[in-house]
Amino acid sequence: MTKFEKPIQDYYNDDAAICYGCGRNNPKGLHIKTYWDGEFGICRFSPREEHTAFPGAIYGGLLASLIDCHSIGTAIAAMYDREGRTPDTAPEITCVTGNLNVTYLKPTPTNQELVLKAHILQLTERKAIVQCSIYASELETVRGEVVAVRIQSRLTHAGHK
Numbered sequence: 001m002t003k004f005e006k007p008i009q010d011y012y013n014d015d016a017a018i019c020y021g022c023g024r025n026n027p028k029g030l031h032i033k034t035y036w037d038g039e040f041g042i043c044r045f046s047p048r049e050e051h052t053a054f055p056g057a058i059y060g061g062l063l064a065s066l067i068d069c070h071s072i073g074t075a076i077a078a079m080y081d082r083e084g085r086t087p088d089t090a091p092e093i094t095c096v097t098g099n100l101n102v103t104y105l106k107p108t109p110t111n112q113e114l115v116l117k118a119h120i121l122q123l124t125e126r127k128a129i130v131q132c133s134i135y136a137s138e139l140e141t142v143r144g145e146v147v148a149v150r151i152q153s154r155l156t157h158a159g160h161k
Contacts, residue, residue, distance in 0.1 A: 004087060007033035008041075008077045011087035016094075016153075021069030032066060034073030034118075038081065041074030041118040041132075047110050057107040058114075064102045066116060067132045067144035072097060074118040075128035075148030082123060095128070098147035108134060108141040126150045 009022045009032065017025045022032040034041045045066055053059040072095050079093045080086060087093070108114065118132035127149055134142040 002036075002081050002084075002086070003038045004036045004077060004080075007035050008073045008087055009033055012094075013092060013153075019069065021065045022073060030062075030065065030069070032069045032073070034070050034077065036074065036077035036081065039119065041070060041077060041116075041130075043070045043073075043116040043118075045114045045116065047114065049110075052110055056110055058110050060102075060104055063104070063108055063134060063142045064100065064144070066114070066134065067102060067142065068097055068100050068146060070116045071100075071118050071130040071132045071144065071146035072148050074120070074130050074132070075123075075146070078120045078123055078128060079150065092153060093150065094153060095148040095150050098127070098149040100144065100146050102142060102144040104142055106139065106141045109136050112136055121145070 009024055017023045020026055020029045023029050032043055034043050047058050051058050051062045075095050076093050115135045116132055118130050120128055121131050122129040130146045132144045133140050
């Protein structure tokens with residue numbers, strides 16, 4: 001297992017790095033960053049005031065978005081790692097969400113940094129099943145499972161090339 005020095009999203013193709021959740025080229029996005037340590041994808045996220053559902057709790061849709069993008073980033077990193085190569089090598093590996101299931105365990109507080117920890121449950125050449133948890137302090141507040149499906153390119157998939 002290989003640790004990548006930069007977040008996986010920093011390797012995404014510039015033209016495709018516009019996702020609201022994880023696109024570094026989306027000025028209004030969340031800018032989720034997934035760091036792969038060879039076993040887990042780790043992300044830290046500080047919620048903003050506009051992410052509130054009700055006083056003191058984060059909006060559930062935002063939490064689902066965090067799990068979705070972080071899990072896809074974890075799947076992509078794990079696929080590069082499985083192939084024994086770094087994310088700056090061709091051909092590009094990219095995935096889209098095939099399924100997203102989210103379980104809300106407790107309200108997630110707005111006033112602290114969140115830590116997302118994702119790991120691979122199953123990995124094949126074309127698909128990854130990723131489990132991801134969100135923690136506020138040490139308390140797990142949300143758990144999700146994502147099926148990440150490998151595609152040829154984000155640009156090709158969207159019909160741009």
